[in-house]
Amino acid sequence: MKPELTKTTRRSFLKTTGVIAGATTLGLPQIVSPRVFGANNRITLGHIGVGGMGGFHLREMVKRMGSGEVNIAAVCDADEKRLANAWKTAGAQAEVYRDYRYLIQRKDIDAVVIGTPDHWHAVQMVHAAECGKHVYVEKPACCTIEEGKAMIAAATANKVSVQVGSQGRSQPEAYAAHRYIASGMLGKVNKVTCWHYPSPSDDKPVADSAPPPELDWDLWLGPLAWRPYNARYCHGTFRWIMESGGGQIRDRGAHVMSNAMYFMNADHTGPATIEAKGTVPAKGLWDSAMEMEVTYQFKNPDWTLVWSQPGEKIPYFDETRKKKEGIRDGYGAVYHGDKDKLIVWVGDNQVYTEPKAVEFASKPGGVDVYKSPGHHDDWFNGIKTGKKTIMNIEAAVAVSNLTVLGNMSLILDRKLKWDHAKSEIIGDTEAHRMMSRPQRYPYVL
């Protein structure tokens, strides 16, 4: 039986989920001064990191360049092969750079898109903000707690609009799921369980070697401690190394748990405790967990978030649509309320939920939530109007901290206590010291 919508107002939903008074889901507050661009309102972009997701963003922005919405003035990468390819994609008007610091110091560039590996996100975002650039940075936002604090401080101090690439929030069916939950259709949601297939192990380890000639290994490593090049380290395989990629939890966790925090209206909160268990590869370079389970316990309001690799996979219910649209149902989350539950599949550029949420129609005066025009468009709106983006830096750091703390609990093999108000680990000297990891000069925050 469906609960009646009229029995759950927005106010009562916020009360039942314990959301702090004044928190908003519909209208995101203004954080930066609206900027005035040229008469054509065109935004001039620079792209830093143009392989992988960085390449995806570049291609997307090239499409927008045709309509005069943006101009791509520069592309940058530490890999010269990737850089040469990106130049072909971006067009002859673009300048190319190996070192992003040339790019961020150009006065004509309004905003940058950062698609580098995780260990570069914080440093490059902070540096770009300090040069007055608006920033779209790939997820996860940060690799350490201190990096996250620096990112928030830089965005605030320099009044720039930041969008972090957990684009699941901007998907149409994410809006449907969010609205359904916010309307109280599940009752009080007290648990969210995520599933995701395991990380791989490195079954073909190789010895360290000289880097390929096209790769500036020093620049690629950037803030990380020096280590010799290893062919199993990059490009995409950085994901399976703890110091750089952090495994599935930092990759897809930054999507699936981003949606969970958003739907639970928990963006400005954090867990009280974090406890992880898992297994890591017995050999090889990769050291991120293959299987793991992390339990995050939130207080006031009380609810539990569980990240599981593999967890309990729930296949998408519509085989025809799954095949037609290539739905990757290897990950997702279940929202458990005291009246009902809701399944949300995938979480990144694909988000799907159950028909009861998609077909749900709010009655006049019922609860509604913010509907993103699309993740890139939401960022452009943020730049032009000064309104907070849907995955603003504060929200993104809160999500990223979940992934950082989950991995930290795993490698320390103990439960951690977290003081969200102070953004610090309590009662554990070693873990507290690990909240920051000094970076290799000059690639510092």
Add this chain to the structure above:
Amino acid sequence: MNAKELIEQIKNGDDKVRGAAWQAAGNAGSTAVRGLAELMFTGEQEVARAAKRALWKIVRYAGRPAGGDETKAVAKELVPLLASGDPNVRREFVWMLSEIGDSDAAPMIALLLNNPNLREDARAALQRIPGDTSLRSLKVALKNGAEDHKPAIAESLRVRGEKVKDFPNQKLVPRKQTAVKNPLAV
């Protein structure tokens, strides 16, 4: 598992035996440190890696809130390992000490500020280790250290809350030129 058993299992040719051993190494304690370090220096690739991971397990177990004297004992075993050998192995010891080391470890780490291969790791560790000894080491390095390393030392001192007038941060100074030629011009 005692230290001797751990070392034997880390040397085992079977990945599964080695993998299980290093993952269970946490409570092997300070007596296993030297043996594992030796395997890190001399062992075949996967044996050396397993030894490194076992040692990290020991460090992190020793650093637990109830670690007490064990933390100090493990750190004490790590300090002499900084003296010589492959810098890529010693780098691990520096970072281990950055997590559990105290003022007793700082002087030996500070000596590595003169080593071109390890000075950045040593600086990072001294930045991370609380207390007057690590801070004093950084101050001495700013005065007497290699000129080209002073901006980095100055940055660590600023992170530690010190006011340093000279050596402004160079983080935004571009340094690297691309060799890519415009493919569209061809």
